[in-house]
Amino acid sequence: MTPLLEVKGLTKRFGGLIAVSDISFSIAGGEILGLIGPNGSGKSTVMKCIMGIERPNAGEVLLEGTNVAGWPTHKIARQGIGIVFQHARPLHRQTVLEHIILALLPDDLLMLRANRAVRERAEVIAERVGLAAVMHRLPRTLPFADLRRLELGKAIARNPKVVLVDEPFAGLTATEVADFSELIASFRAEGHAVLLVDHNVKSVAALVDRALAMYLGEYVAHGTADEVMRNETVRRVYLGGKLEVAARPDTGGIARKPLLGVDNLSVQYGKAQALDNVSITVGEGEFVSVVGLNGAGKTTLFNAISGLVPASGSVTWNGQPLAGRSAAAIARGGIVQCPETRELFGELNVRENLDLGGQHLPKDVSARQLAWLFDLFPILQERQNQAARTLSGGEQQMLAIARALMMQPNLLILDEPTLGLAPVILEQLSKALEALRQTTDITVLLGEQNVTFALPHADRVYVLEHARIVWEGPPGRFAEEAGAGYLSAPGEAGPAGLAHLP
Numbered sequence: 001m002t003p004l005l006e007v008k009g010l011t012k013r014f015g016g017l018i019a020v021s022d023i024s025f026s027i028a029g030g031e032i033l034g035l036i037g038p039n040g041s042g043k044s045t046v047m048k049c050i051m052g053i054e055r056p057n058a059g060e061v062l063l064e065g066t067n068v069a070g071w072p073t074h075k076i077a078r079q080g081i082g083i084v085f086q087h088a089r090p091l092h093r094q095t096v097l098e099h100i101i102l103a104l105l106p107d108d109l110l111m112l113r114a115n116r117a118v119r120e121r122a123e124v125i126a127e128r129v130g131l132a133a134v135m136h137r138l139p140r141t142l143p144f145a146d147l148r149r150l151e152l153g154k155a156i157a158r159n160p161k162v163v164l165v166d167e168p169f170a171g172l173t174a175t176e177v178a179d180f181s182e183l184i185a186s187f188r189a190e191g192h193a194v195l196l197v198d199h200n201v202k203s204v205a206a207l208v209d210r211a212l213a214m215y216l217g218e219y220v221a222h223g224t225a226d227e228v229m230r231n232e233t234v235r236r237v238y239l240g241g242k243l244e245v246a247a248r249p250d251t252g253g254i255a256r257k258p259l260l261g262v263d264n265l266s267v268q269y270g271k272a273q274a275l276d277n278v279s280i281t282v283g284e285g286e287f288v289s290v291v292g293l294n295g296a297g298k299t300t301l302f303n304a305i306s307g308l309v310p311a312s313g314s315v316t317w318n319g320q321p322l323a324g325r326s327a328a329a330i331a332r333g334g335i336v337q338c339p340e341t342r343e344l345f346g347e348l349n350v351r352e353n354l355d356l357g358g359q360h361l362p363k364d365v366s367a368r369q370l371a372w373l374f375d376l377f378p379i380l381q382e383r384q385n386q387a388a389r390t391l392s393g394g395e396q397q398m399l400a401i402a403r404a405l406m407m408q409p410n411l412l413i414l415d416e417p418t419l420g421l422a423p424v425i426l427e428q429l430s431k432a433l434e435a436l437r438q439t440t441d442i443t444v445l446l447g448e449q450n451v452t453f454a455l456p457h458a459d460r461v462y463v464l465e466h467a468r469i470v471w472e473g474p475p476g477r478f479a480e481e482a483g484a485g486y487l488s489a490p491g492e493a494g495p496a497g498l499a500h501l502p
């Protein structure tokens with residue numbers, strides 16, 4: 001079988017860094033190749049080089065025998081390659097359908113007033129990716145999974161022969177992951193060649209025909225998903241081991257002095273009730289996990305605590321009501337949120353982002369904190385002078401967590417910290433949180449849908465469902481009382497990246 005896509009000796013350098021080094025592979029029509037590797041190993045860069053978003057320094061990208069390496073993106077798109085980006089950036093004023101229409105006609109702005117045939121084709125695509133019911137809505141009103149669907153719809157709009165999909169599963173629930181897997185499998189069934197990158201190892205393994213592993217830009221292994229996952233180097237640098245956490249005594253409730261009190265908090269977005277009379281308490285030094293699916297209200301709860309969205313009800317901090325305080329004042333008071341959206345200063349480098357976090361600390365304290373964080377995330381030390389916006393997805397996530405820790409919060413709020421992190425990094429993060437708990441009196445409020453990560457650390461767990469708290473208890477009782485629908489089958493909770501909520 002002649003391959004649709006053949007990549008030969010692909011190499012990409014950024015200054016002194018070799019992000020992709022002599023990578024070769026081919027994908028036939030009707031085949032899915034999985035590309036795996038730790039954060040920063042060069043996966044997204046490979047995709048960008050194929051798509052002409054980055055210009056490779058060496059190598060060939062053959063599409064049905066034509067070398068398109070170095071061509072501009074729009075010509076490569078016209079030749080038959082489409083990409084689904086790791087991060088979606090939809091336009092604000094265009095509806096879902098208009099986004100797909102634009103993707104159908106990227107080189108001809110005069111065609112903006114699209115004719116009927118184009119419109120109909122866009123409707124078919126919207127239907128195909130599961131957006132039929134929302135095609136006249138604006139992207140910002142859509143749930144996260146639908147935004148991912150929109151990216152997929154845009155990528156396949158012009159029926160590309162080769163589809164590049166970067167982290168489609170990140171942040172999706174297991175049901176959504178299953179839907180997306182089916183969609184991707186349907187591209188294969190139609191004869192497209194698919195290149196797939198994701199850290200959800202289990203779902204990738206279930207979907208791909210072959211896998212290729214990279215590390216630090218270089219080839220590590222190639223074969224069936226099974227063979228690659230069993231590879232010694234892949235296990236060491238990518239998969240890591242099991243999450244291990246010292247057992248915590250079952251306190252059976254809040255044993256310590258309450259630090260944060262949330263009482264009957266409600267938030268309304270237009271007609272939608274995003275939070276409905278939510279009450280939670282976090283004791284000093286406690287580690288509390290809020291478990292809930294996409295759209296359950298976790299981020300809204302954290303934003304309301306941090307003073308970022310108006311809410312009714314009350315939040316008390318150290319016994320003092322927070323009502324009327326600005327978000328900045330709340331942060332100065334010791335509540336620091338590491339948001340899902342990262343909120344890094346993209347033009348500033350790694351070091352500057354961290355220094356901003358520690359600016360209120362005495363010099364020696366911030367130096368000590370910085371050293372500790374560099375020890376925790378060595379890549380951040382190596383990349384001190386790199387602009388934050390050029391970091392890989394997972395590196396940005398590490399920087400966001402490090403910046404929050406740099407502020408030495410009394411209460412650290414982590415909103416989906418596992419998003420986009422390789423299994424081995426999850427293991428490191430897990431160890432770091434454990435070390436923090438053993439050596440400092442930090443209090444942590446963690447929002448997660450990845451229960452494999454959220455449970456082992458928690459003293460107590462709340463389950464948030466449709467804007468309400470529906471269960472509260474110790475992690476030991478979670479599986480039995482609240483786990484239905486949240487946990488994967490017994491024995492499947494291996495490396496944290498492998499397990500996701502249904």
Ligand SMILES: Nc1ncnc2c1ncn2[C@@H]1O[C@H](COP(=O)(O)OP(=O)(O)OP(=O)(O)O)[C@@H](O)[C@H]1O
Pocket residue numbers: 014017019037038039040041042043044045046386390391392393394395420
């Ligand atoms: N414009 C740039 N300038 C400097 N370095 C860059 C630039 N773009 C990417 N890099 C670096 O190249 C390396 C590869 O990045 P890439 O985004 O390809 O990683 P990745 O495998 O997709 O990782 P992740 O799983 O975290 O998304 C990273 O270390 C990243 O910081």
Ligand SMILES: [Mg+2]
Pocket residue numbers: 043044045086166392393394
């Ligand atoms: Mg990437």
